[in-house]
Amino acid sequence: MSDTVLYDVTEGLATITLNRPDAMNSLNTELKVALRDTLRQAAEDDTVRAVLLTGRGRAFCVGQDLKEHTNAVREAGGSALNTVDEHYNPITLAIAGMPKPVVAGVNGVAAGAGAGFAFAADYRVTADTAAFTTSFAGVALSTDSGVAWTLPRLVGHGRATDLLYFPRSVKAPEALELGLTNTVVPAGELAAEAEKVARTLAAGPTLAYASMKQAMAYGASHSLAETLAKESELQLAAGASDDHRTAVEAFVNKETPRYTGR
Numbered sequence: 001m002s003d004t005v006l007y008d009v010t011e012g013l014a015t016i017t018l019n020r021p022d023a024m025n026s027l028n029t030e031l032k033v034a035l036r037d038t039l040r041q042a043a044e045d046d047t048v049r050a051v052l053l054t055g056r057g058r059a060f061c062v063g064q065d066l067k068e069h070t071n072a073v074r075e076a077g078g079s080a081l082n083t084v085d086e087h088y089n090p091i092t093l094a095i096a097g098m099p100k101p102v103v104a105g106v107n108g109v110a111a112g113a114g115a116g117f118a119f120a121a122d123y124r125v126t127a128d129t130a131a132f133t134t135s136f137a138g139v140a141l142s143t144d145s146g147v148a149w150t151l152p153r154l155v156g157h158g159r160a161t162d163l164l165y166f167p168r169s170v171k172a173p174e175a176l177e178l179g180l181t182n183t184v185v186p187a188g189e190l191a192a193e194a195e196k197v198a199r200t201l202a203a204g205p206t207l208a209y210a211s212m213k214q215a216m217a218y219g220a221s222h223s224l225a226e227t228l229a230k231e232s233e234l235q236l237a238a239g240a241s242d243d244h245r246t247a248v249e250a251f252v253n254k255e256t257p258r259y260t261g262r
Helices: 029-044 066-096 113-120 147-155 157-165 172-178 187-202 206-219 224-239 242-252
Strands: 005-010 013-018 050-055 059-061 102-106 109-111 123-127 131-133 183-185
Touching (some): 013 029, 013 187, 050 059, 059 113, 066 113, 102 113, 102 187, 113 131, 123 172, 123 187, 172 183, 206 224, 206 242
Parallel strands (some): 013 050, 059 109, 109 131, 123 183
Antiparallel strands (some): 005 013
């Protein structure tokens, strides 16, 4: 596996670290392929019950490696953007569709597709020195990495339009106020706090979390009646899980449940 992405699984938590710190974790082809394949590996591994996605160095991810992209545009023109289908879409779907919680530990700037990957996660823990920017308009491109879907749902249509048409650096305090992140912590505490959140989720009812993700994604594009039917379907499945039975028994016996993710 490429060393542009580091992968570690310990006690149910898969930590995926973007590892091009000298390039601010910009997305060259090698990193995109490695990230896509690593996320798929985490999704398929039954021992993984939560995922922590973060970056090494001073950036989370600044998006497309423009040096590589410039050469590709010169050689292939518009077809250089095939990377959206080959890499960005599968990566975003792997994050958003992961059947277990995904926490983004936003250690530094998250721009373009890097911001999109963070927005696709279930929960964002952000360093107080970090910032988000869409950046697409700055290079005369449309959105990718799911930003057209995730950003309006996080901040509303009007604010999303503003952030896309007039890209700027949204510092961590404002990101928290707008809803781009769930929490902000001192930069020196980012790694520990993001891991704490992810490990808490890794010890939780994995199947229930997966059902919640599925229900919310379904509800975003279906009617109330359809969503109620989907909730009923998912609730029946969750009710048959070992974790549900464990939780009920623990409640009755006034004990703390120990979940297995089954």
